[in-house]
Amino acid sequence: MEVRVLLFASYADAFGAPNLSVTIPDGATVKELLARVKEMAVGQSLPAAPLIARNQEYAAPGDIIRAGDEIALIPPVAGG
């Protein structure tokens, strides 16, 4: 299953793109998706446990990703 991962701010700068395409097995979790991202050269510069959003909500590492989910890597937020 191919998942498009949205990137913002410092992460978009690091990857040089506003999104990534990541291939994961069906039934993979957020944690497994993150492991795939971290296998990429730039992914190694990410924090140990970056935040991930699934369908515009903060996700837990064990959440299962379904086809069509909107996935985003969330850098440390700095609003206000």
Add this chain to the structure above:
Amino acid sequence: MTRTAIVTHAIDVAAIIAEVASDGAGATSLFLGTVRDINDGRAVTGMEYTAYGAMAERELTKIAAEAVDRFGGVALSIEHRIGVLALGDVSVAIAASHPHRRDALDATRFVIEELKKRVPIWKREHYADGTREWVDPSSSVARMVAE
């Protein structure tokens, strides 16, 4: 009454205060976040805000709903601006009215503290020497999820 928005234009503070006005309100509290000229000892000339728009709107809406649960009877209007801001520009405005001052003040503080922890908005400081850097405060959400 609650209204939340991520906007790309200058925030009309008077309009936000007017929105929460009611005959039942005995107190109105206003918080403004503004762009300041020094951060960590470096001269700042401006600030660039960006957001994961759809999620930021959702998180702000959730925070407003939580504030209404905690401070029954509160009326809230919240706007966060994104884009390039100059020194002194208002980046966020929170107006809260309530029959009593304590709840109006507490609701305002609750909203800004939660916003800073959870709403996916980022800012990049522009410095006097021409460089730019993303601001990276430690995030309690990051700690929470990491645990």
